[in-house]
Amino acid sequence: MHVELRTPWSIGPVEIPTRLVLAPMAGVSVQAFRRQGRRFGAGLVCSEMVSCAGLSHGNERTLGYLRISAEESPLAVQIFGSDPVVMTEAARMVEDAGADVVDINFGCPVRKVTKTGAGATLLEDPDRACRIVEAVAGAVSVPVTVKMRRGLENGSRACLELGPRLVEAGADTLTLHPRSAQQMYTGEADHSLTAELVERVGVPVIASGDITSRARAQAVLATTGAAAVMVGRAAQGNPWALREILEGEAAEPSREEVVAELLLFMRETVRELGEHRATGFLKKFYGWYLGRGRFPRAFKAELTQLPTLAEVEARLLEEAPGASFVLRRLEQELPAGDEVTLDLPISIYGGG
Numbered sequence: 001m002h003v004e005l006r007t008p009w010s011i012g013p014v015e016i017p018t019r020l021v022l023a024p025m026a027g028v029s030v031q032a033f034r035r036q037g038r039r040f041g042a043g044l045v046c047s048e049m050v051s052c053a054g055l056s057h058g059n060e061r062t063l064g065y066l067r068i069s070a071e072e073s074p075l076a077v078q079i080f081g082s083d084p085v086v087m088t089e090a091a092r093m094v095e096d097a098g099a100d101v102v103d104i105n106f107g108c109p110v111r112k113v114t115k116t117g118a119g120a121t122l123l124e125d126p127d128r129a130c131r132i133v134e135a136v137a138g139a140v141s142v143p144v145t146v147k148m149r150r151g152l153e154n155g156s157r158a159c160l161e162l163g164p165r166l167v168e169a170g171a172d173t174l175t176l177h178p179r180s181a182q183q184m185y186t187g188e189a190d191h192s193l194t195a196e197l198v199e200r201v202g203v204p205v206i207a208s209g210d211i212t213s214r215a216r217a218q219a220v221l222a223t224t225g226a227a228a229v230m231v232g233r234a235a236q237g238n239p240w241a242l243r244e245i246l247e248g249e250a251a252e253p254s255r256e257e258v259v260a261e262l263l264l265f266m267r268e269t270v271r272e273l274g275e276h277r278a279t280g281f282l283k284k285f286y287g288w289y290l291g292r293g294r295f296p297r298a299f300k301a302e303l304t305q306l307p308t309l310a311e312v313e314a315r316l317l318e319e320a321p322g323a324s325f326v327l328r329r330l331e332q333e334l335p336a337g338d339e340v341t342l343d344l345p346i347s348i349y350g351g352g
């Protein structure tokens with residue numbers, strides 16, 4: 001069945017304008033990334049995973065993840081943890097902060113998380129997983145979604161047993177990244193499991209994993225019956241991939257456009273994280289934006305060595321002087337003001 005990527009769909013009562021979802025990525029999904037994703041056509045954007053324990057302890061850095069701007073909406077904020085009571089408390093904070101959806105992480109394969117009984121571990125602890133979803137769904141009025149992997153071990157089909165139970169417990173949508181936790185990011189996402197999950201549940205399913213082109217997105221939607229596709233790594237430093245997937249517009253951006261988007265991203269990230277934290281955080285983005293043959297390797301390396309962001313900006317503009325006009329136009333087109341619904345401290349985005 002052909003699915004038009006530009007048609008709306010819903011998570012509970014929340015309308016999602018397109019079938020394209022920007023993936024939650026630790027150490028990547030800052031507000032600037034999410035806002036850019038919305039501008040380039042993602043119908044839903046997600047925060048990276050936020051520790052429910054950190055929220056409940058009032059940890060300043062963790063609270064910073066709840067800085068939400070109006071232009072991100074619809075936005076899902078993802079929480080992780082293993083205790084239903086603490087998860088409930090965190091979910092209420094997420095709702096109060098203005099998120100449209102509370103997403104629960106049952107997919108993180110990183111040991112730091114799994115050893116606490118959270119993330120992908122919950123795929124093998126179905127009773128606890130259901131208790132978490134039931135408690136969270138009962139505590140907030142926004143829709144609750146779950147993002148999971150196929151299981152812990154290679155070849156696991158745990159997600160197919162667990163999925164229907166999570167829906168019964170109150171999940172309004174499921175996202176499946178059909179790799180095992182053991183696989184991390186190796187091998188391929190097996191979307192035949194996504195198709196099986198769609199068959200088993202009566203709620204929308206989002207397909208995550210290896211969606212890198214319009215052709216792939218359309219094939220996965222058509223063969224799985226998923227309601228939407230989620231794009232992660234392909235959008236790192238490359239929002240044009242979102243546009244290509246949505247509209248089939250495959251034109252490579254000019255050097256000026258690339259530099260202007262990077263400069264805008266840098267400026268917004270400085271506003272969000274502060275100059276000091278943004279300086280380190282942004283380094284990996286230089287390679288992502290300027291790679292793909294857009295700029296020479298040596299230039300990317302040079303930028304990461306520069307001590308201040310002002311110097312990085314100056315070097316970028318030296319390399320692509322026309323970018324300042326593009327940037328000015330972009331800034332003019334942006335909605336006025338950087339509205340933040342909660343006056344919270346600036347956070348560090350560490351990963352996990």
Ligand SMILES: Cc1cc2nc3c(=O)[nH]c(=O)nc-3n(C[C@H](O)[C@H](O)[C@H](O)COP(=O)(O)O)c2cc1C
Binds near residue numbers: 026078177231232
């Ligand atoms: C750097 C990085 C960080 C990630 N962090 C999260 C996270 O915080 N929460 C989550 O549910 N998934 C996380 N993921 C998984 C992605 O959301 C997505 O499911 C996965 O990358 C597969 O999609 P892709 O092939 O489009 O990248 C992360 C992936 C990457 C590469």
